[in-house]
Amino acid sequence: xxxxxxxxxxxxxxxxxxxxxxxxxxxxxxxxxxxxxxxxxxxxxxxxxxxxxxxxxxxxxxxxxxxxxxxxxxxxxxxxxxxxxxxxxxxxxxxxxxxxxxxxxxxxxxxxxxxxxxxxxxxxxxxxxxxxxxxxxxxxxxxxxxxxxxxxxxxxxxxxxxxxxxxxxxxxxxxxxxxxxxxxxxxxxxxxxxxxxxxxxxxxxxxxxxxxxxxxxxxxxxxxxxxxxxxxxxxxxxxxxxxxxxxxxxxxxxxxxxxxxxxxxxxxxxxxxxxxxxxxxxxxxxxxxxxxxxxxxxxxxxxxxxxxxxxxxxxxxxxxxxxxxxxxxxxxxxxxxxxxxxxxxxxxxxxxxxxxxxxxxxxxxxxxxxxxxxxxxxxxxxxxxxxxxxxxxxxxxxxxxxxxxxxxxxxxxxxxxxxxxxxxxxxxxxxxxxxxxxxxxxxxxxxxxxxxxxxxxxxxxxxxxxxxxxxxxxxxxxxxxxxxxxxxxxxxxxxxxxxxxxxxxxxxxxxxxxxxxxxxxxxxxxxxxxxxxxxxxxxxxxxxxxxxxxxxxxxxxxxxxxxxxxxxxxxxxxxxxxxxxxxxxxxxxxxxxxxxxxxxxxxxxxxxxxxxxxxxxxxxxxxxxxxxxxxxxxxxxxxxxxxxxxxxxxxxxxxxxxxxxxxxxxxxxxxxxxxxxxxxxxxxxxxxxxxxxxxxxxxxxxxxxxxxxxxxxxxxxxxxxxxxxxxxxxxxxxxxxxxxxxxxxxxxxxxxxxxxxxxxxxx
Numbered sequence: 001x002x003x004x005x006x007x008x009x010x011x012x013x014x015x016x017x018x019x020x021x022x023x024x025x026x027x028x029x030x031x032x033x034x035x036x037x038x039x040x041x042x043x044x045x046x047x048x049x050x051x052x053x054x055x056x057x058x059x060x061x062x063x064x065x066x067x068x069x070x071x072x073x074x075x076x077x078x079x080x081x082x083x084x085x086x087x088x089x090x091x092x093x094x095x096x097x098x099x100x101x102x103x104x105x106x107x108x109x110x111x112x113x114x115x116x117x118x119x120x121x122x123x124x125x126x127x128x129x130x131x132x133x134x135x136x137x138x139x140x141x142x143x144x145x146x147x148x149x150x151x152x153x154x155x156x157x158x159x160x161x162x163x164x165x166x167x168x169x170x171x172x173x174x175x176x177x178x179x180x181x182x183x184x185x186x187x188x189x190x191x192x193x194x195x196x197x198x199x200x201x202x203x204x205x206x207x208x209x210x211x212x213x214x215x216x217x218x219x220x221x222x223x224x225x226x227x228x229x230x231x232x233x234x235x236x237x238x239x240x241x242x243x244x245x246x247x248x249x250x251x252x253x254x255x256x257x258x259x260x261x262x263x264x265x266x267x268x269x270x271x272x273x274x275x276x277x278x279x280x281x282x283x284x285x286x287x288x289x290x291x292x293x294x295x296x297x298x299x300x301x302x303x304x305x306x307x308x309x310x311x312x313x314x315x316x317x318x319x320x321x322x323x324x325x326x327x328x329x330x331x332x333x334x335x336x337x338x339x340x341x342x343x344x345x346x347x348x349x350x351x352x353x354x355x356x357x358x359x360x361x362x363x364x365x366x367x368x369x370x371x372x373x374x375x376x377x378x379x380x381x382x383x384x385x386x387x388x389x390x391x392x393x394x395x396x397x398x399x400x401x402x403x404x405x406x407x408x409x410x411x412x413x414x415x416x417x418x419x420x421x422x423x424x425x426x427x428x429x430x431x432x433x434x435x436x437x438x439x440x441x442x443x444x445x446x447x448x449x450x451x452x453x454x455x456x457x458x459x460x461x462x463x464x465x466x467x468x469x470x471x472x473x474x475x476x477x478x479x480x481x482x483x484x485x486x487x488x489x490x491x492x493x494x495x496x497x498x499x500x501x502x503x504x505x506x507x508x509x510x511x512x513x514x515x516x517x518x519x520x521x522x523x524x525x526x527x528x529x530x531x532x533x534x535x536x537x538x539x540x541x542x543x544x545x546x547x548x549x550x551x552x553x554x555x556x557x558x559x560x561x562x563x564x565x566x567x568x569x570x571x572x573x574x575x576x577x578x579x580x581x582x583x584x585x586x587x588x589x590x591x592x593x594x595x596x597x598x599x600x601x602x603x604x605x606x607x608x609x610x611x612x613x614x615x616x617x618x619x620x621x622x623x624x625x626x627x628x629x630x631x632x633x634x635x636x637x638x639x640x641x642x643x644x645x646x647x648x649x650x651x652x653x654x655x656x657x658x659x660x661x662x663x664x665x666x667x668x669x670x671x672x673x674x675x676x677x678x679x680x681x682x683x684x685x686x687x688x689x690x691x692x693x694x695x696x697x698x699x700x701x702x703x704x705x706x707x708x709x710x711x712x713x714x715x716x717x718x719x720x721x722x723x724x725x726x727x728x729x730x731x732x733x734x735x736x737x738x739x740x741x742x743x744x745x746x747x748x749x750x751x752x753x754x755x756x757x758x759x760x761x762x763x
Contacts, residue, residue: 020544023518024563033557036549036565041066042705043550045077047566048542050763051494052081054090054575054625055582062704078542082535085591086625088127091534093574093627094493095122097655098190099139099158102648103595105232106163106633107175111610113164113232117419118157119627120592125155131532132486133475136191141468143423147264150271153236156422159183159221163633163649166230168292172280175228177441183221184214186651191474192456193485193506193653201439207507208455212435212448219433219450220470225423227278230294231389234274235418243414250407254398262397269392270411275426276318276392282306286337288374288384297384298374300328303337305371306391310428311342311364315396316405318412320356323347323386328376330385334364337371347376347386354389356412358405361393424466456481475532481506483523487537489653491522494541496569496657497559503654514561570657571763573643574626577672580755581623583701584679588620595630596621599671605635639666639673667756677752678737685747691719694747698754715750722746 015035016022028035039047045065049057057065057077065077081087101119104110125135138145140159142152162179185197198204199214225234239247247270255263268274279296287302298304317332326349333339342362374385399405425431434444450465452458457478463469474482484506492498499519502510513519522537530536541547551568554560560567571579581587596617605614614630616622629637636647642662646652667673683701684694695715699707707715726733726742733745754760 015545015549017545017548018540018543019521020518020540021546023515023521024544024546027515027562028564031557031562031564033554033562033564035545036552036554038545038548039550039566040705042703044074044548045704047551047763048078048547049081050571050575050579051542052078052090052538053084053086054093054572055086055578055587056702056704057081066704074548075543078539082539085127087535088123088125089591089625089627090574091126091493092119092123093572094489095126096627097646097648097652098186100161100186100646100648100651102161102631102633104632104634105166106649107165107167109166109610110607110632110634111166111612113420114418115157115160115420116594117154117238118161121151121154121157123591123627124151126534129533129535132526132534133532135532136475136482137468137471140187140471140474141466143421144464144466144468150236150238153272153421154419157420159186159224159422160226160232160420161648164228164232168294170228170293172228172278172293174441176226179226179228180218180221180224182650184217187221187470187474188217189504189651189653191485192481193488193500193504193510194481195505195507195509196453200436206509209453213453215433215435216448216451217453219448220465220467222433223425223429223431223466225274225425225429226420227280229278232418232420233276233278233390234272234421234423236421237271237273237416237418239411239414239416243411243416246407247411250404250411253404258397266398266408269394270408272421272423273390273392273412274423275429276390277306278390279388282372284371291384291387295387295389296372297387298372299381299384300374300376300379302385303371303373305369307369308367309370309393310367311361311393312366313395314393315361315363316394316399317343317359317361318356318392318394318409319345319359319388320354320390320412321347321386321388322350322354323384324349324351325376325379325383325385327378328374328385331373331375332361333371333373335369335371337373339371356409358394358399358409422467477527480520480523483526484519486534487519487522487526490534490537491541492654494538494547495560495563495567497561515563568762570761572655573640573645575763576643576667576761577626577639579702579760580667580673580676580680581625583755584676584751585683586623586676586679587625588623590620590624593628596624596628597630598622598624600638604638605632639670642666664756667761668752673755674736674748674752677755678748680751680755681744681747684751685744691743691747692716695719695750695754698751702754702757702760715753718753719746719750722749 015038016025025035045062046056049055061077061080065073096119103113103116105113138152138155142148142155145152162182165175181200188194188196194207196209196214196217199209199211203210226232251263251267254266279290279294282296282304284305286304288298288304291297296304326347328347330345330347331341332343334342342364343359345357345359376385379385432447434447437443437445452473457476459473463472473479488498488500489503492503499515500506500511500513522540525540526532526537546563547566549566551566554564557564578587597614599616599622600614605612626640629640631648633647633649636645641647644655644658646655680698680701684698687694687697692712695712696707723742723746726745733742737745737748
């Protein structure tokens with residue numbers, strides 16, 4: 001719909017700045033309400049900066065805006081904020097809740113996961129205003145795009161943020177399945193605002209989703225290569241510069257001799273080590289087993305079977321193994337434990353870590369069962385000859401060249417930095433998708449093929465029935481839910497409540513939209529006019545007169561459902577921390593890289609078996625933005641959890657705000673906030689004037705305007721009482737500010753009070 005026809009003039013045109021205001025005006029009139037007066041410049045400056053970048057504006061920007069009375073000053077400010085690199089950091093925190101991003105794997109062990117490059121990809125993508133349809137496609141199916149870049153592969157880590165269970169004795173297939181189920185639920189929650197999770201066990205009691213349709217959706221995700229392995233395969237390997245140069249030389253050599261297809265296949269394998277086979281694909285163990293359910297461990301004269309392997313054109317088998325009992329050897333027999341041997345290999349010692357070696361395989365065609373037999377005459381009967389992590393068959397061609405084969409193996413054995421990614425199974429590894437009877441993954445019903453629920457827009461016949469096709473379906477102009485979902489959630493970030501309050505559910509059990517026409521108009525505008533630009537959508541919102549209203553309370557509209565005043569919402573956990581560091585002058589502008597560990601109380605990390613420790617970051621790293629703080633699922637950062645942060649176990653599309661005494665205890669006593677208060681006091685003192693002027697300066701640093709006399713009087717009283725106390729109690733003073741003067745301690749307490757004002761914690 002086009003908002004141009006809305007000619008309502010109930011309250012005049014002075015407060016209306018764009019089409020949003022016409023929709024809002026109509027609802028206000030229906031409810032016998034009036035819009036509030038515009039917010040003053042200082043308030044709107046702080047509000048829009050916190051909303052768009054998550055931090056207060058730089059002082060130079062603030063001064064320029066506050067002293068610029070030109071008509072376009074506000075729009076110029078908005079454009080500057082949207083172009084700031086701080087924008088991507090703020091909105092990444094919002095997206096990472098939905099992506100369930102964490103630096104650990106979850107479950108009981110909850111060990112480290114090297115996936116921070118995905119978080120950095122999100123920040124970069126948001127800063128460059130990557131269209132949301134492309135943002136979607138790269139995360140759901142970046143590996144299926146033509147010749148995907150490293151960045152597009154890293155994007156697929158969206159669905160590697162599922163938890164991974166490394167505990168010994170667990171069934172990999174059980175937790176692989178749990179991850180796939182989570183991917184179905186998360187995809188439909190993030191892009192469609194549907195509660196499809198209950199359909200895993202039975203048809204939806206309210207929305208028109210049948211149980212069979214859940215598993216048809218699951219079929220889109222059921223053929224990814226990851227299998228809950230400890231090594232989190234597949235990974236994108238990112239080599240050091242010297243090794244990257246070697247890889248480029250190998251690929252160029254292959255391309256010059258065998259052409260692009262062979263070179264591209266080799267490049268793919270060297271980047272991902274895929275396709276490969278994991279030990280849990282073996283069966284018929286004789287005198288052997290899966291060690292800790294993860295590695296193939298066979299004792300002397302033991303064996304294991306690998307079923308139905310297509311050996312056509314396969315000339316080499318790469319195995320990645322370790323052993324501390326050299327002298328054994330392995331042979332591969334065809335179709336039978338006593339069948340012909342097609343490969344043998346002497347197993348040498350590996351002193352540290354694992355090593356990949358290439359074993360020549362006799363030319364064989366067709367699919368066969370392979371029996372791996374291990375021999376060793378010099379070890380105890382209960383010792384394993386070796387333990388093997390993975391296997392990969394390779395064709396001949398360039399790999400026949402000894403020099404380049406050895407160079408490739410050196411790269412495979414190099415300690416490359418790895419990021420878990422999503423890779424599609426090959427046709428040989430295809431995995432059928434059954435319906436789970438009553439949701440039990442062990443009880444399989446009929447098999448189904450990938451498609452979308454019938455009650456939503458139809459899945460196009462000319463679209464590939466894989467994750468790429470699903471992504472295309474999600475962002476199709478014929479799918480109205482995706483744009484509505486995005487608009488609703490972005491709106492909530494500005495106003496504290498969405499146009500539909502239930503961000504997680506736009507179905508029959510969700511809340512009724514307060515402004516349905518506005519929701520649809522913004523969704524259409526996002527797709528058609530803005531071509532999925534999130535920055536343009538946000539600019540529409542913040543340029544409206546609705547957004548620029550003062551935020552005074554209206555008892556006729558107590559929840560601001562009808563938008564009769566500007567938003568007044570307590571800041572998020574990340575914003576509260578980042579604001580304190582910003583106004584105190586401590587915040588580091590350093591971007592990207594592994595998670596950092598600012599102060600947290602001793603003993604928070606307690607693990608039954610792991611020696612993982614929280615090691616406080618040094619230098620500027622302890623003052624970096626909250627989006628970079630290390631995320632541990634079983635022990636999230638305490639101060640942010642107190643302010644309703646997410647543990648990131650599952651997708652969270654809406655944080656429910658709470659108010660508890662613990663929150664005040666954090667902002668008044670947590671060392672991060674106390675250090676910020678000390679630094680703010682130092683900044684206040686640098687004005688060189690009396691303590692009253694210093695207090696005024698502290699308020700201006702936070703709010704960009706002068707404080708009222710009433711507030712100044714209260715804070716002067718706090719200063720005088722604190723000064724008296726610290727002058728008479730040296731121990732108390734040293735606890736707060738060390739060897740600094742009592743005046744510094746008193747000013748620090750006032751700075752802490754300024755940071756704890758209700759208006760300081762509200763945007």
